[in-house]
Amino acid sequence: MAQGASAVAQKSGENLLFLTDDQIRKGIEAMFFAYRGFTADPDRILEEQGYGRAHHRAIHFIHRAPGTTVNNLLAILGVTKQSLNRVLRSLIEDGLVESRVGNRDKRERHLFLTETGAALEQKLSDAQRERMRAAYRAAGPVAVAGFRQVLEAMMDPEMQRHFNRLTDSAR
Amino acid sequence: MAQGASAVAQKSGENLLFLTDDQIRKGIEAMFFAYRGFTADPDRILEEQGYGRAHHRAIHFIHRAPGTTVNNLLAILGVTKQSLNRVLRSLIEDGLVESRVGNRDKRERHLFLTETGAALEQKLSDAQRERMRAAYRAAGPVAVAGFRQVLEAMMDPEMQRHFNRLTDSAR
């Protein structure tokens, strides 16, 4: 099983050396190390404010989809409502997020960032984007296109749906 | 600050549209969703065995660098010795990892996977590689090269050092 990729590479006329276990292992380790860098800068800012990564995620997606319901956010974040609720409660208490009762369906709560919340979102995403932009610039447009392709192919189908729904609604 | 990329794109003659805030945000969200997929399959296996992601990381890097010391593992994983120790202790108790006192320096402990440990490592990395290989195959070799380039550029320099040290010592 572990040597499956090598067998494939042998059988094919194409150059499938990029599918060897070794190449794939490098990709796995790259993901591990890169994700640490990916979260490092926001993490530092969050710590100053007494928040964690969970708060960042909530803030990010509320910013991206203002007025989203709690249920929708749950589906995107993939956590339990109890986990999300704890985070949302503190954000609402601290005046970073506003929760408005739905018009059509008054059971639903629609979530929005307040000015303060938007300011923190800005600060966090500025930090994260700066590293990302440096990486993009260093790697170049072709590499970036490949980067995105591989990441999309790596997602669970349901997450891919959420991803596309978000990017389709880009301004 | 947030509009910096747009300004850059305007100023330059090159096509720097891939550096816009919008493109970078998509990359950020792709990282988030992809990382979930990246860990999903091993997580399922680990749960069956009563382990977590921390155990997977330890097992992975002990497999990759057999005989590594605790200190080296700490540097790679970027956690405290107390955190790592808790994980290592359970792996040693369960007979997945062996800790041998160093020859040259008897303060050091060199870590190795037992047969049982290697078997779990195999199972975990098979699962993770399968998804990765599917993503690689779907995206193609050029995309994969770009994927790796961007990830490397995203790492903290120290992590990049660890990453390269590992991949240089590939068999």
Added chain:
DNA sequence: ATCTTATGTCAGCCTTGTTGACTTTCCAAG
């Protein structure tokens, strides 16, 4: 002999995930 390093361990704390049980609100189907 003393300093430093590598490791291990105890205690305690925090964040963030989980389950389970229960309530409130309120839309919608009967």
Added chain:
DNA sequence: CTTGGAAAGTCAACAAGGCTGACATAAGAT
């Protein structure tokens, strides 16, 4: 109009896996 069920919130309890601080031990280095 009643009732079933969905959406949301809350409480309690727990676990994993981070963290700090303090301390012990062994052993290399000075």
